[in-house]
Amino acid sequence: MAKIIKYDLFFPNPPEVVWEYLTDADLIALWLMKNNFKPILGYEFQVTTKPMPDIQFDGIFYCKVLAIEPLKSLSYSWHFGPGDGTLNTSVVDWTLTPLNNGTQLELIHRGFEGASFIDLFTGMSTGWPKQIQKLLLTINPETDGTAKA
Amino acid sequence: MEQQRLDAFQVIADPSRRQILFLLSKDSRTINSLAENFEMSRPAVSKHIKVLNNAGFISIEDIGRERHCVLKQDGFNQLHEWLAYYDNFWGSKLQKLGDLLKDRIEKK
Known part of the structure; x- marks a missing residue:
């Protein structure tokens, strides 16, 4: 399935620091949302926000770590739905590249079933x-x- | 089995349903004429049509004895809303991440 959403950003911090913000539950909560993430392959976690009935969303992203390579890349499933047990599927990929005393961070949110x-x-x-x-x-x-x- | 309500992504995940939408994008059709395009049974086609109807991708109009299927925009709008939501979502979250990382450098 085609890439749907892609961001490329540069941060003047080393990959070690950026990685912390992507993989430490407390730090993730500071910029993303409340979560119980753990940097373990196959670990299932949830990211929570307020429900949005308008778009049939119960406020919970059901996620699972699909791939993890410390300081380099992280990939997790990102499923969401109206709360009746049915879920849309998608995948979030993070890639870190050291660059000019900083870090290039790429985010790809892809695999929305059928939404390409x-x-x-x-x-x-x-x-x-x-x-x-x-x-x-x-x-x-x-x-x-x-x-x- | 009870017909469960699927959301827009699940609805178009199915190739048969995408094909029904494709056929309807050329012209409105009766359920019978749609069924002729598939190997599966007419009840199976009807079931897909019901799913598409429930999710707002098509509407069904009774004309005489025939049931006509017509494309409807609502279902497609839901897909679009989700993608717009996510684009905006990541944009603002990453902005926040950038601010945090910047603060961290300035604090040193």
């Missing part, structure tokens, strides 16, 4: 069925092949 075509929907008030056609083809090139029509 969202940006094509912006401004779709006119002619949007055409855009949907285009993007459904993009995510699923076999669409026509599987049709008998």
Whole structure:
């Protein structure tokens, strides 16, 4: 699935410090949200915020550490839903690179199930069925092949 | 099994449902004419159509004896809202992280 959200930032701190802020639950809470993260492969944790019924969100991100390489990269699943047991899936990847006495930090939030075509929907008030056609083809090139029509 | 309500991401995660949306993006169709495009049984197609209808991706209009499916924008809007939410979300969180890291250097 395509990358959906990507940020590239530079911080004038060494990777050791940036890493702390990504992996220490108390430090994470300072900038992200309340959480019970532990830097252990396979560890399941939750990140909590206020529920947002408008977008069918119960306020809890259900996460699991998928990959961790100290001071270099961290990846966790980031699942969310309306609170009825059903969950949307996505993945958050952090990559740290030492650079000029600081750290380049890359964030990728990806793998929204089926959502790789969202940006094509912006401004779709006119002619949007055409855009949907285009993007459904993009995510699923076999669409026509599987049709008998 | 009781038809559970799925959200927008789960709805379009299914290839058959994406294909139904694709077919409807060309023109509105009856349930029967949609079913002709699939190997699966008509009840199975109906079930997918029900899911799409519940999630606001399509509407079903009764015209005479036929049930016509038409694309509807609501379901797509929900997907869009989520992505807009996350872009804004990470933007502000990372700003905060940057401020904290900057403070840390100045305190030295």
